[in-house]
Amino acid sequence: VIEGGNTDEAAFTGDGPHFNSGFLDGMGKDEAIKAAIDWLTEHKAGHEKVNYRLRDWIFSRQRYWGEPIPVIHWEDGETTLVPEDELPLRLPKAKDIQTSGGKESPLANLDDWVNVVDENGRKGKRETNTMPQWAGSSWYWLRYMDPHNDKAIASPEKLKYWSPVDLYVGGAEHAVLHLLYARFWHKFLYDLGVVPTKEPFQKLVNQGMILGTNHEKMSKSKGNVINPDDIVDEYGADTLRVYEMFMGPIDAAKPWSTEGIHGAYHWLDRVWRLLIDDNNHLRDRVTTINDGKLDKIYNQTVKIVSDDFSHMRFNVGISQMMVFVNDAYKADSLPIDYMEGFVKLLSPVAPHIAEELWSLLGHDETITYEAWPTYDASKLVENTVQMVVQVNGKVRSHIEIDRDAAQDQVEKAAKQDENVEKYLEGKTIRKVIVIPNKIVNIVVG
Known part of the structure; x- marks a missing residue:
């Protein structure tokens, strides 16, 4: 104990x-x-x-697709590896892939590929099993670092520069085995001195599954499969992308909703119509003039979306963009620099529409390489505030005044308010109490 x-x-x-x-x-x-x-x-x-939880990994499959195992079995009982100068060993091209009817791989039927003879006339057969799909997925990110290198997985310089992977995103169904195999291969390569880091990834995020409308895993047998190609054909790729990002937290399992896809489509349509008229031209409201009405909501949106996207809270970030669009529709003018900043925020979740809007905003180059927008912290608060005006402790009106207004300005505005004046008429003002940016209390007698 x-x-x-x-x-x-x-x-x-x-x-x-x-x-x-x-x-x-x-x-x-x-x-x-x-x-x-x-x-x-x-x-x-x-x-x-010490008990290890790593189970034996059956590293062979009896099927055509998959990396061939570079092993030759000779007639005298010896088994050798394919010479290094003959690597990589590629799958043979075949028009008709047939199973053998037994326990062997379809490759066993391709005699021209299977049967080999060495320089001494010794006959042998290639290994006909293929590697499992896990083989390539256990190290492929290393190859991305130097894909054209024909001498090694990647050069030491590029491995040192790129490793380890900063962020790895994969499906929840791969959260255990794939991660285990990937780390196993990487640590093996580290022990050999091939890679410079002990761990392959700095951060791993497993996105949740999209379930059927009945909250069950999609499967053909249940008839609840949604074909993404059909959604793209009907609504466009941006709509599907926005909807998937807006469904909920990235790591949660979420049910598909037809109403949700409609909502994403209509929101993108609102975004388009905010900036573009029926003649496919930029609206006159988009201007270089900034009346300050959108200062707070724009800078708040840049701040919130930047933070949410960096933490993969895409649904929350999109929600804030919706708030901005609502406020923008109420504004008399749309400052072009704010609209450009908003389109940049939109680009990761709706890249095609964002690219079109960027072009219509007057740019010849792609939006892809534009700098991410920044916010002005001084504009995260309103320049004006609503203050309560009391007379002898009772609320009589509200006034809007500059946030940094001097006390005498606040008192003057409160006394001149038409709803307050009638309570002051014929009375003597004994005292005025001001709580900055909140309350004005006029004491009369």
């Missing part, structure tokens, strides 16, 4: 001195574990053992 914590509320899982534990009393957790193992060993009641 370990001492510590309030066990009336929850089990204590930390470290601390043992008590009521015999010869382990007073020891911390690590010390007690070692002492217990030593005692078991000394009394021949047990011994230390």
